[in-house]
Amino acid sequence: MDKINIRDLSPGEIEAFIAHLGKEKYRARQLMKWLYHFNASSFGEMTTLSRELRGHLEETASLDGPEIAKIRTAADGTKKVLFRLRDGLHIESVLIPGRNHWTACLSSQAGCAMGCRFCFTRSLGFQRQLTPGEITGQLTALKFRTPEGPNVKNVVLMGMGEPLANYEHTVTAVRIMTDDAGMGWSNRKVTISTCGLAPQIRRLGRDDICVNLAISLNAPDNERRDYLMPVNRRYPIETLLAACRDYPMPGRRMLTFEYILMAGVNDSPADAEKVARLLKNLHCKLNLIVFNEFPGAEFRASSPEAVAAFQQVLLRHHYTSIIRASRGSDILAACGQLTGNAA
Numbered sequence: 001m002d003k004i005n006i007r008d009l010s011p012g013e014i015e016a017f018i019a020h021l022g023k024e025k026y027r028a029r030q031l032m033k034w035l036y037h038f039n040a041s042s043f044g045e046m047t048t049l050s051r052e053l054r055g056h057l058e059e060t061a062s063l064d065g066p067e068i069a070k071i072r073t074a075a076d077g078t079k080k081v082l083f084r085l086r087d088g089l090h091i092e093s094v095l096i097p098g099r100n101h102w103t104a105c106l107s108s109q110a111g112c113a114m115g116c117r118f119c120f121t122r123s124l125g126f127q128r129q130l131t132p133g134e135i136t137g138q139l140t141a142l143k144f145r146t147p148e149g150p151n152v153k154n155v156v157l158m159g160m161g162e163p164l165a166n167y168e169h170t171v172t173a174v175r176i177m178t179d180d181a182g183m184g185w186s187n188r189k190v191t192i193s194t195c196g197l198a199p200q201i202r203r204l205g206r207d208d209i210c211v212n213l214a215i216s217l218n219a220p221d222n223e224r225r226d227y228l229m230p231v232n233r234r235y236p237i238e239t240l241l242a243a244c245r246d247y248p249m250p251g252r253r254m255l256t257f258e259y260i261l262m263a264g265v266n267d268s269p270a271d272a273e274k275v276a277r278l279l280k281n282l283h284c285k286l287n288l289i290v291f292n293e294f295p296g297a298e299f300r301a302s303s304p305e306a307v308a309a310f311q312q313v314l315l316r317h318h319y320t321s322i323i324r325a326s327r328g329s330d331i332l333a334a335c336g337q338l339t340g341n342a343a
């Protein structure tokens with residue numbers, strides 16, 4: 001019989017598993033602390049658990065997680081971390097430097113089925129869903145096995161894959177991240193980024209995990225979004241924005257719309273006016289990201305002048321809009337450039 005991987009279980013499921021072994025609830029919390037606070041890699045290390053319980057766990061359970069295979073550093077300090085999974089597939093995470101902290105950008109799938117035309121990951125096609133332990137395992141490894149780990153303060157699910165197309169595993173991973181006995185992250189520090197799966201945005205709103213939501217918009221109208229992002233043919237802009245309007249962002253937090261600027265495609269001042277009209281009355285901010293070119297890309301990056309003009313229009317309409325510097329593009333670590341390629 002296959003052993004159950006404890007890293008794939010939500011806090012509630014770990015409690016149920018421990019109860020099934022006839023042990024008290026607080027033992028589950030102890031086990032999680034060993035895993036997520038002290039980074040234990042074997043049950044033998046968990047010395048606050050009885051020898052008998054450790055023996056049971058060794059017979060019935062495992063603690064498998066992704067292994068760091070390689071780390072590359074870009075000229076701007078961004079680090080691309082290649083992970084090897086148990087079945088030999090590779091995925092990537094990115095560590096992005098900020099002024100006083102680092103942000104970990106995690107993958108949720110190996111490959112991706114969404115087919116966004118501006119994204120290098122799409123060339124892989126879909127390989128498979130990541131398990132909850134493979135999603136959180138990237139963060140645990142980054143926290144405990146890289147020098148930057150102690151200063152990782154934000155997490156974004158924006159690496160390879162569409163997190164809401166791996167809904168159950170993504171939500172379990174977030175529950176592990178935000179539980180006190182799990183990784184203990186504030187839900188304010190965790191962001192899920194989606195290409196626009198409207199029904200799953202609504203579902204996420206009904207689930208009580210209260211994480212930040214970022215939406216990859218990238219076009220001012222359906223015609224262009226249909227071309228750039230096939231998901232738009234299923235959930236056009238009106239359907240997507242209706243789901244966004246209903247998403248219960250807690251407190252004064254804002255939704256984030258990501259907009260990748262591609263020369264001559266979606267970057268004119270008139271396009272910015274359209275975007276401003278689309279997002280009217282949404283409590284949101286915009287991240288403007290200059291397209292990161294990759295081998296064989298069909299698009300080119302917008303010029304600095306075009307980016308500035310686009311931003312000016314949004315600012316005139318009173319949107320918080322930030323131009324995001326392209327990070328790590330020299331090692332294909334930037335937005336939409338991840339392929340899990342060991343090179």
Ligand code: SF4
Binds near residue numbers: 119120121
């Ligand atoms: S941008 Fe995101 S959703 Fe679109 S193909 Fe790339 S990884 Fe998938």
